Amino acid sequence: MLSRKFLRRTAIAGISFACLAALSVAALWELDRAFPPPLPATLTVSTEVQDRDGQLLRAFATPDGYWRL
Incomplete structure (x- = not known):
């Protein structure tokens, strides 16, 4: 059985990763709009x-x- 400490750390790491990924996507979206090719x-x-x-x-x-249609 997994310990509560391990599950808590895993949950915090997963949420942190999801937030970091969302912030990265938002930053890249804004940079693409600010500096188009x-x-x-x-x-x-x-x-x-x-x-x-x-x-x-x-x-x-x-x-x-x-x-180019």
């Missing part, structure tokens, strides 16, 4: 041809060969 001013997208109902008929790759 550099993106071009205008992102080239693929040309799409649609019918009158909005259904995709044909899509063309960007000039550099990527599909």
Whole structure:
């Protein structure tokens, strides 16, 4: 049978780890919002041809060969 002291320490360690993980995720989220990665001013997208109902008929790759729909 496990001692109460061991169970208490394990519970405190688990709660501490969960709090640290939550704080780390929140900090990384805020840092990502504060310092976003550099993106071009205008992102080239693929040309799409649609019918009158909005259904995709044909899509063309960007000039550099990527599909960005």
